[in-house]
Amino acid sequence: MGELSAGEPVIATRALTKRYRGGQLAVDGLDLTVPAGSVFGFLGPNGSGKTTTIRMLMGLIESTSGTATVLGQPMPRATRAVLPHVGALIEGPALYGFLSGRDNLIRYDSADPAADPRTRKARVAAALDRVGLTAAAGKKAKAYSLGMKQRLGLAAALLQPRRLLVLDEPTNGLDPQGMREIRTLIRELASDGTTVFLSSHLLDEIEQVCTHAAVMTQGRLITQGAVAELSAGARGRLVVTTPDPSEAARVLKEQGVGDVVVTDDRVTGEPPDRDLADVNAALVTAGVRVRGFTVERASLEDAFVALTGEGFDVAG
Amino acid sequence: MSLAENAGAVRPVSPLWTFGLLRSELTTTFRRWRTLALLAVLAGVPVLVGIAVKMETSDGSSPGGGGGGGPAFISQITNNGLFLVFTALAATLPFFLPMAIGVVAGDAIAGESNAGTLRYLLVAPAGRSRLLLTKYATVVIFCLAATLVVAVSALTVGALLFPLGDLTTISGTQISFAEGLGRALLIALAVAASLIGVAALGLFVSTLTGSGIAAMATTVGLLITVQILDQIPQLHALQPYFFSHYWLSFADLMREPVYWDDLAKNLGLQALYAAVFGSAAWARFTTKDITA
Numbered sequence A: 001m002g003e004l005s006a007g008e009p010v011i012a013t014r015a016l017t018k019r020y021r022g023g024q025l026a027v028d029g030l031d032l033t034v035p036a037g038s039v040f041g042f043l044g045p046n047g048s049g050k051t052t053t054i055r056m057l058m059g060l061i062e063s064t065s066g067t068a069t070v071l072g073q074p075m076p077r078a079t080r081a082v083l084p085h086v087g088a089l090i091e092g093p094a095l096y097g098f099l100s101g102r103d104n105l106i107r108y109d110s111a112d113p114a115a116d117p118r119t120r121k122a123r124v125a126a127a128l129d130r131v132g133l134t135a136a137a138g139k140k141a142k143a144y145s146l147g148m149k150q151r152l153g154l155a156a157a158l159l160q161p162r163r164l165l166v167l168d169e170p171t172n173g174l175d176p177q178g179m180r181e182i183r184t185l186i187r188e189l190a191s192d193g194t195t196v197f198l199s200s201h202l203l204d205e206i207e208q209v210c211t212h213a214a215v216m217t218q219g220r221l222i223t224q225g226a227v228a229e230l231s232a233g234a235r236g237r238l239v240v241t242t243p244d245p246s247e248a249a250r251v252l253k254e255q256g257v258g259d260v261v262v263t264d265d266r267v268t269g270e271p272p273d274r275d276l277a278d279v280n281a282a283l284v285t286a287g288v289r290v291r292g293f294t295v296e297r298a299s300l301e302d303a304f305v306a307l308t309g310e311g312f313d314v315a316g
Numbered sequence B: 001m002s003l004a005e006n007a008g009a010v011r012p013v014s015p016l017w018t019f020g021l022l023r024s025e026l027t028t029t030f031r032r033w034r035t036l037a038l039l040a041v042l043a044g045v046p047v048l049v050g051i052a053v054k055m056e057t058s059d060g061s062s063p064g065g066g067g068g069g070g071p072a073f074i075s076q077i078t079n080n081g082l083f084l085v086f087t088a089l090a091a092t093l094p095f096f097l098p099m100a101i102g103v104v105a106g107d108a109i110a111g112e113s114n115a116g117t118l119r120y121l122l123v124a125p126a127g128r129s130r131l132l133l134t135k136y137a138t139v140v141i142f143c144l145a146a147t148l149v150v151a152v153s154a155l156t157v158g159a160l161l162f163p164l165g166d167l168t169t170i171s172g173t174q175i176s177f178a179e180g181l182g183r184a185l186l187i188a189l190a191v192a193a194s195l196i197g198v199a200a201l202g203l204f205v206s207t208l209t210g211s212g213i214a215a216m217a218t219t220v221g222l223l224i225t226v227q228i229l230d231q232i233p234q235l236h237a238l239q240p241y242f243f244s245h246y247w248l249s250f251a252d253l254m255r256e257p258v259y260w261d262d263l264a265k266n267l268g269l270q271a272l273y274a275a276v277f278g279s280a281a282w283a284r285f286t287t288k289d290i291t292a
Ligand SMILES: Nc1ncnc2c1ncn2[C@@H]1O[C@H](COP(=O)(O)OP(=O)(O)OP(=O)(O)O)[C@@H](O)[C@H]1O
Pocket: A020, A021, A022, A024, A025, A026, A044, A045, A046, A047, A048, A049, A050, A051, A052, A053, A201, B291
């Protein structure tokens, strides 16, 4: 399979739409562009169509309308050429409980007609090592814990050198240490040049590892772009810590601070356009004892809430 | 080691590698506890028949004629253990053997779908047609293995409990023990081939549902229904198209000379089932949304 031409996205969809049998419109006119070499976060609340999109990209389900290309080739038509270069974890791991972890990987590797059986053992061992499962490799998969299963699923995605990794909620069920390891792994893979497409509803996870992100709700794409730009879109909040919160709130309102909220000794609000030093001086002049005065950088979560308007709830 | 170091390089692909899936499928199927249990049950049938015949005839009388044991084979077991092979195959062909095939075939796709492993096989990418063909090949190999398990178990029990030697065909002629063994092998192959239709039917049912249990139950249910319908005289116009209609034709291999007509009809019918339900399974599986 040929290289992508420079600047060609690794994943591109045009008006991609899926209506399940039964009428549920799960993905609605999706135009997604995943740049080569990015770590792309695919965000959205439960039921927003993330997994459905991934299933279409992997050729598991047929789109109702629209097109999708992966690594420059049309899906699902080019599955045979594309998928050997793609590692995927979709909706959690699925394993043969009666086989050992190692034998599960051998099974999945045998299913790939482009996988060399002569190097199979070595590649399986390397993948197990990469996710920290070497010691448990001989154990039956049904005796694995949730996190161990998740790791084995990741190992299956890493059996070959991949150009694209598609990970649907990869840190599901992992302990904090496991989550950190996975993030490190993702960064490592990305620095090797693998494009990583990561779905999640954990915003801070996306913020920590992703260079780009897209946000879905109810099957529609709300925004996509570089993470830095997305969070820059939402403005930060002015936070004043003080033992005199009500007096502080009054002064801040006078100074043009919008949406002032008081919680215990914290007063927050949208910063005004004027110089913040003047705002601080006004507080001091009014006799407000100021313990802290900062602008909290907008997080992706703020951006998300600002975009969806409704926060992170499941739509019916 | 860097997993992405070769990313983008064109991998050489040997055409032989594609058979890795068949090997994996065979080892996976035969390592399942359920498969082994089915084979154990099948191996147990000749043991039971052999012991029953031995006990019934230990007082010197000859066992009661026929009675479900197939065409007059059972009464000859005491003279020649080789007849236990024919008797056991005749006893297991109507139900035990096709039921075992129904379980394995019904579970082939639906079981993977149920466990979620199907999506990972498909993104590997196994290829839908390749996976289906591999599954069918595995079920057909299981047909052969199951039949051979019955035959070998029967031969062993027959040799242990009864004398072996020259035997008399249905037509009344004598054949040597060696030729008798050859006939036994031919019969086993004919019995295994009789199951090809059920295998295709089970595989088709397996592509229809996401539940392995439902697919197995449906296949076994169909099997029983067809066997009952095959007994209803009013349906005799349809009966030549029931997959089980010519099953007992394998006994014709014990005639001298061999009577081929029904054997050929049986093979033709099994091929027809394989073609019809194989195509239906392919049409269904290659267009199906895999959401489990
Ligand atoms: N097999 C299916 N048949 C019918 N509707 C489905 C099916 N799978 C998902 N849906 C519906 O499609 C919508 C999108 O589901 P999807 O699984 O893509 O969401 P998601 O973003 O992956 O959610 P989560 O974060 O919970 O994994 C939901 O409304 C869901 O009810």
